[in-house]
Amino acid sequence: MQAVRLAVATLREVPPGVWDGKAGSLEWDCWETVEHIANDLLYYAVQLGPDNPPLDTHVPFELRHRRPGAPASFAFAERDSGPAGLLQVLEATGALLVAMVRTTPSETRAHHGAGVSDPEGFAAMGVVETLVHMHDLAEGLGLAWTPPADLCSRVLTRLFPDAPSTTDPWPTLLWATGRAELPGQPRLTTWRWHSTPRS
Secondary structure, X not given: OHHHHHHHHHHOOOOHHHOOOEOOOOOOEHHHHHHHHHHHHHHHHHHOOOOOOOOOOXXXXXXXXXXXXXXXXXXXXXXXXXXXXXXXXXXXXXXXXXXXXXXXXXXXXXXXXXXXXXXXXXXXXXXXHHHHHHHHHHHHHOOOOOOOHHHHHHHHHHHOOOOOOOOOHHHHHHHHOOOOOEOOEXXXXXXXXXXXXXX
């Protein structure tokens, strides 16, 4: 997955001692935010795993919080593995999602809270989670982060069909996920993607 490769390459430059700082405007620290991305990628992969994926609820992995205010997760990186181990977890979960999307028939449908989705939809959601949470991480860690416009355009088309189409794709994706303003468009205080398959 291109988004994960770009994220990992950027995060490899981060020194070890700064992972406990906040990730931008989130209440999570940077370590937790990377774990959250990995959990999202793994969550999307496992929804496609059963022979008959559930359509009315998720595959029932138990979610828990490592601390109050932390994201709910079902997979955690070993802290003793350090940032290199954390990034391996991110790479591995990205690879699992890619493998599931490639090997799952396109007509397969599985549960998502924003609407039953297909493999393409789960892939697009994984890309959005990676790109926008990397924005949060970049703010918290003082990194430069601008993903490729074509990658942003593809997920905007798939998941945010009502988003403006004449504006730069990366700021538009940030706007669509409540992270930025666009000229003539107020910042969104609530947002939701359309995960249902496109006809």
